[in-house]
Amino acid sequence: MAIVITVATISGITGLLALLLSVANRTIADYGEKEILINGEKTLTVDGGDTLLSALVEQKIFIPSACGGKGSCGYCKVTVLEGGGEILPTELGYVSPEERKAGVRLSCQLKVRENLKIQIPEELFSVRQYEYEVAYIKDVTPTIKHLRLELPASEEIDFKPGQYVQLLAPKYKGNDSEVYRAYSIASSPSDTKAVELFIGYVERGIATTFVHHYLKPGAKVTVVGPYGDFYYHESDKEMILVAIGTGMSPILSILKYMRAIGSTRKATFYFGARTCEDLFEMETLAELERDLPNFKLVTCLSRPEESCHWEGNVGRVTNMLEKYLMDDVTHLDKEAYLCGSPVMIDSVIPILTKKGVPEAQIYYDKF
Ligand SMILES: Cc1cc2nc3c(=O)[nH]c(=O)nc-3n(C[C@H](O)[C@H](O)[C@H](O)COP(=O)(O)OP(=O)(O)OC[C@H]3O[C@@H](n4cnc5c(N)ncnc54)[C@H](O)[C@@H]3O)c2cc1C
Ligand code: FES
CATH class of the missing domain: 2.40.30.10 (Translation factors)
Incomplete structure (x- = not known):
């Protein structure tokens, strides 16, 4: 009986505290309405206290937030020109010293407690x-x-x-x-x-x-x-495309687009997977090879199972790229599109720059 009374008392106190906290949140922490001036031209009136990311989403302005506002992707950056207070410890890992000087903040961490003036890329309005x-x-x-x-x-x-x-x-x-x-x-x-x-x-x-x-x-x-700023750039430069796993997705979109516009650009797609079971969209890529006159697919498996009798390239996609580029004696101005894990991308970039591909012509999405 004593145990039941103790449990009931503790539950009662916990419930009361939760209620008090929620009332306090709505009254004491009531920041009232705040104004956010965007790009010097559009003013929004929002309820203060929420994160800047949520306040903007409420107004149908969708800042990228790949981690869903947890402060762990660094995608939700906005430039705060006025207001917002000091940068928070949770933002420091994602904001470089130069960005910090320019007022860059993580919108999912910054709370709207005063009027703000912010700058965001125009394309986010669409x-x-x-x-x-x-x-x-x-x-x-x-x-x-x-x-x-x-x-x-x-x-x-x-x-x-x-x-x-x-x-x-x-x-x-x-x-x-x-x-x-x-x-x-x-x-x-x-x-x-x-x-x-x-x-x-x-x-x-x-x-x-x-x-x-x-x-x-x-x-x-x-x-x-x-x-995203990882997308196809119109030009006639030769293309080097590199991906592993689901990193193939944006490359497929690029290749399908090139087919739709009848592109004749020279392009080679280096795709890496672990085993035969991990290969996918091979038929689609074979069709693209057939339809795009100057497109070639080079696949590579890091751990092919014996049962699949793989006769193609074996090893990491980085080694394969290095090998193919070594044999390449053309000195054309090239452009590269990379998609996959940060480790893969960080090892491919130096291979490409060593081969003379300018860094400004290497586009990538890390995930
Ligand atoms: C620009 C961009 C494009 C992307 N495109 C694709 C895409 O086309 N296809 C796709 O499948 N994913 C893609 N991703 C990754 C995707 O956004 C998610 O991060 C992923 O699907 C994991 O989400 P989750 O909610 O299941 O895992 P979470 O709940 O976020 O993570 C659970 C745990 O797993 C860890 N974790 C997260 N991702 C991985 C991983 N890849 N390997 C090992 N551990 C991991 C986390 O650190 C965490 O500890 C992309 C990411 C970015 C930034
Ligand atoms: S949404 Fe990922 S860090 Fe802000």
Whole structure:
């Protein structure tokens, strides 16, 4: 009996404290309405106290937030020209000393407690929220799913080949918060009614568990975008494309776009995977090789299983690229597009620069 009374008393006190905290939040911490002047031309009136990221999202201005506001991706940077106080310890790891001097802040960490003047890239004004329907979702490797998401008949999305969208993973059993995660678009921008994504499973990952275990054809999903400065650049320079795993997504979008515009650019795609089972979209790439007159695919497996009798390149994609570039005696001005893990990209960049590819012509997305 004594135990029951003690438990009931503790629960009562905890409940009362929670209530007091919530009342205090709404009264003591009431910052009232604040004004945010954006790019010197657009003024928003928002409720103070929220993060700048949330305040902007409320007003349908979608700043990229690949980690969903956890302060762990560094994508939500905005330049704060006035207001905002001192930079927070949680921002320091993502803001360089030069950026700090220029007023760059992580909008998911900064709370709107006073009027602000901020600067954001103009293209973020065209980022929109879409409700897509899952047309299909299928396994292409034991760990990667291919999704096609379609828009209602009256809507269209405009994006550049190589860009990404953010998919909202809602609450589900075992996950009590909504999170946005970034996924590169694999389809061509000429397909304005849909986006295709390749999503790899991450053990205990919030969004990938949702996609791999809960998302079904016919379901509605919220997508925000497009985002990103990794995209196809019009020119006639020879292209070196390098990707591993789902890093193939934006490269596919670029190649499909090149096919749609009848491009004759010379392009070689170096794709690395672990085993034969991890190869995907090989038929699509073979079709692209057939349709694009100067495109070549070079694949490489780091650990081919004996059972698949692999006769192609073996090793890391970086070694393969080095080998192919060594044999390349052309001195044309080249352009490179890299997508995959930070480790892969950080080892490919020096190989390319050593071969004379200017850093300004090396575009990449790390994930
Ligand atoms: C610009 C951009 C484009 C991207 N495009 C794609 C894409 O096309 N396809 C795709 O599959 N992913 C892509 N990603 C990665 C994606 O946004 C998520 O980070 C990833 O799907 C994990 O999300 P999650 O919510 O499941 O994992 P979380 O819940 O965020 O992470 C769970 C745990 O796993 C760790 N973790 C996260 N990612 C990995 C990983 N890859 N390997 C090992 N551990 C990890 C985290 O540190 C954490 O400890 C992209 C990321 C960026 C920034
Ligand atoms: S949203 Fe990822 S750091 Fe701010």
